[in-house]
Amino acid sequence: MSNGIFIPEFAINSVPCYTARTRLAGPSSPECATTPMPNSHPIVANVERATPTRSAATTQALPFIMLVGFFFGTSMVTSRFAVGQFHPATFMGLRLTLASLCHVAVYGLTHYRQWPTDRRLWRHAAVLGLTGTAIPMTAVVTALTYQSAGVTALLLATQPALTVLLAHLFLPDEPLTRRKSLGVVLALGGAALLAASGESGLPDVRKADPIGYALVLLAIVCFAGSNIYARKHMRNLDAFDVASVRMFVAALLVMPLSVLVVGFDLDAVDRQGYLALGYGGLIGTFAPFMLGFYNIKRFGATIAALSSYVTPIVATVGGVLVLRESFTGVMLAGIGLIIAGIALINRRAARQPNLM
Numbered sequence: 001m002s003n004g005i006f007i008p009e010f011a012i013n014s015v016p017c018y019t020a021r022t023r024l025a026g027p028s029s030p031e032c033a034t035t036p037m038p039n040s041h042p043i044v045a046n047v048e049r050a051t052p053t054r055s056a057a058t059t060q061a062l063p064f065i066m067l068v069g070f071f072f073g074t075s076m077v078t079s080r081f082a083v084g085q086f087h088p089a090t091f092m093g094l095r096l097t098l099a100s101l102c103h104v105a106v107y108g109l110t111h112y113r114q115w116p117t118d119r120r121l122w123r124h125a126a127v128l129g130l131t132g133t134a135i136p137m138t139a140v141v142t143a144l145t146y147q148s149a150g151v152t153a154l155l156l157a158t159q160p161a162l163t164v165l166l167a168h169l170f171l172p173d174e175p176l177t178r179r180k181s182l183g184v185v186l187a188l189g190g191a192a193l194l195a196a197s198g199e200s201g202l203p204d205v206r207k208a209d210p211i212g213y214a215l216v217l218l219a220i221v222c223f224a225g226s227n228i229y230a231r232k233h234m235r236n237l238d239a240f241d242v243a244s245v246r247m248f249v250a251a252l253l254v255m256p257l258s259v260l261v262v263g264f265d266l267d268a269v270d271r272q273g274y275l276a277l278g279y280g281g282l283i284g285t286f287a288p289f290m291l292g293f294y295n296i297k298r299f300g301a302t303i304a305a306l307s308s309y310v311t312p313i314v315a316t317v318g319g320v321l322v323l324r325e326s327f328t329g330v331m332l333a334g335i336g337l338i339i340a341g342i343a344l345i346n347r348r349a350a351r352q353p354n355l356m
Contacts, residue, residue, distance in 0.1 A: 058299075058303050058306075060299065061295060061298070061299040061303045061306075064291060064294070064295050064298075064299070065295065065303070065306045065307045065310065066307075066310055067291060068288045068291050068292050068295065068307035068310070069307040069308070069309070069310020069311045069313075069314055070310065070314050071283055071284060071287055071288040071291070072284065072288050072307070072311040072314070072315075073153065073310065073311045073312070073313065073314025073315040073318060074279075074283075074284070074314060074315075074318055075279070075280055075283065075284025075285070075288075076144075076149040076152060076153050076284075076311075076315040076318075076319075077149045077315060077318040077319055077322055077323060078276040078279050078280055078284065079091070079140075079141050079144055079149070079276070079280055079284070080144040080148070080149045080152075080319065080323060081272075081273075081276050081322070081323060082273055082276040082277060082280065083141060083142075083144050083145050085268050085269045085270065085273035085276075086266075086268075086269060086273065086277070087258070087262045087263075087265070088138065088141045088142040088144070088145060089138060089142075089254065089257070089258035089261065089262050090258050090259075090262060090264060090265075090266075091141060091277065091280070092137055092138045092141050092254050092258070093251065093254040093255035093256075093257075093258040093259075094255070094277055094281070095277060095280045095281045095284075095285060096133070096134070096137070096247060096250050096251035096254055096255070096281075096285075097251045097255055097281070098277070098278065098280075098281025098282060098285075098286075099247050099251070099281050099282070099285040099286045100244070100247040100248045100250070100251040102281075102282065102286040103240075103243070103244035103247055103248065103286070104244070104248070106240075106244075107244070113240070116238070116241040116244070116245060118237075118241075120237075121237050121238070121241055121242065121245065122245055124229075124230075124233050124234050124237070124242075125234075125237075125241075125242045125245035125246045125249065126245065126246075126249045127226075127229060128226050128229065128230060128234075128242070128246045129245065129246040129247070129248070129249030129250040129253065130249065130250070130253060131222050131225060131226050131229070132222060132223060132225075132226030132227075132229075132230075132246065133246055133247065133249075133250035134249075134250040134253045134254045135218070135219075135222050136218065136219035136220075136222035136223050136226075137219070137250070138254060139215040139216070139218045139219040139222070140152060140156065140215070140216065140219045142215050143211075143212045143213075143215035143216045143219070144212075145212075146200070146208065146209045146211055146212025146215070147200045147201055147202065147205075147208050147209075147212040147213075148200060148201025148202050148319050148323070148325040148326070149201075149315045149316070149318065149319040149323065149325065150201045150312070150315050150316030150317075150319045150320070150325055150327065150331065151194060151199055151200060151201035151208070151212075151331065152201075152212075152216055152315070153311060153312040153315035153316065154190070154191075154194065154312050154316070154331065154334055154335055154338060155191055155194065155213070155216045155217075155220070156216060156219065156220065156312075157187075157308070157311070157312045157335075157338050157339070157342065158187045158188060158190065158191045158220065158338055158341075158342075159220045159223050159224055160187070160342050160345050160346070161183065161184040161187035161188050161341060161342070161345065162188075162220055162221065162224040163223075163224040163227050163228070164176065164180050164183070164184055164345055165184060166224050166225060166227075166228050167227075167228060167231070170228050170232070171228065171231060171232070179344055179345075179347065180344070180345050182341075182344055183340075183341040183342065183343070183344030183345035183346075183347075184341065184345065185341070186337050186338070186340050186341030186344065187337065187338050187340075187341030187342055187345070188341070189337050189341070190333070190334040190335065190336070190337030190338035190341065191334070191338065193330060193333060193334050193337065194330065194331065194334045195213055197330045199328060199330050199331060199334070200212070201316075201319065201325050201326055201327070201328075201331065202325060202326065203324065203325070203326045230242075243289060247285075292307065295307070308342070309339060309342075309343075312335060312338075312339075313335075316331070316335070
């Protein structure tokens with residue numbers, strides 16, 4: 001999930017991608033183009049058909065790009081509202097359960113998909129379910145009890161920077177170039193600016209609790225590490241099957257543990273809280289994954305990646321309008337540095353021809 005959360009943002013050429021046959025392919029393969037997509041694997045498309053110009057394709061894709069970013073961004077806002085009524089672990093367990101049930105429904109309602117039984121797929125997808133979904137998503141939702149949706153989304157947007165660093169260390173075909181290094185410095189500099197200023201994004205909190213920042217850092221490390229793991233071990237596995245098993249395993253882990261550790265108390269939850277839960281599971285987790293998959297198949301991975309820049313903006317604006325969060329000059333400077341850094345990291349992909 002996405003990032004958001006899920007969000008969340010993968011570095012171009014640092015992680016696996018999917019072909020039109022929904023198989024993982026290495027970033028060095030000529031048909032591969034990757035996209036940063038919160039709380040899901042990047043997906044690739046290599047569809048041989050007549051292609052409009054990049055500007056025309058971008059114009060056509062814009063409503064869909066905006067919708068994906070809107071889903072993920074508003075999911076961050078609704079999650080912060082929900083943790084005022086749910087315990088974060090309970091909310092995350094129920095949200096993952098709803099999303100996993102949607103995946104199961106796809107297998108039951110379509111004739112061309114069968115529930116995966118491959119042991120290798122289950123083994124590797126289960127690892128991602130723990131380290132790339134259950135832990136980081138629960139950490140992000142818990143962080144929302146300490147800081148605003150906008151600040152949390154801005155910090156999560158630095159994930160490609162860490163992914164690039166880990167790829168340089170653990171993937172022999174992913175060197176850290178000068179351009180990528182500058183992008184990493186800018187993106188992490190934006191996050192450091194927010195941390196140094198103690199920005200919480202909350203009008204009634206003068207200085208953020210460092211626990212919130214630590215939880216987001218944990219999530220970023222988990223997301224980035226999972227990207228590297230998938231890049232090394234999951235190149236030839238079916239994309240949708242991996243995502244389904246990953247979500248299913250995450251739900252099986254978080255829901256029972258939340259009941260054992262914090263109980264299952266829903267007395268404080270009202271109708272708006274349940275609506276926020278449904279929105280988070282269906283619109284904030286399952287729907288943007290499916291729409292993102294469609295975007296990449298139709299428009300190409302590079303254009304679909306633009307939704308990554310929409311998410312933190314939507315989360316910030318939505319937090320201000322709906323939850324009365326604050327937006328400061330420090331946050332503006334931070335988002336400028338982070339977006340500039342991620343744009344540098346991804347610039348090479350933007351120059352590649354659209355394979356759609």
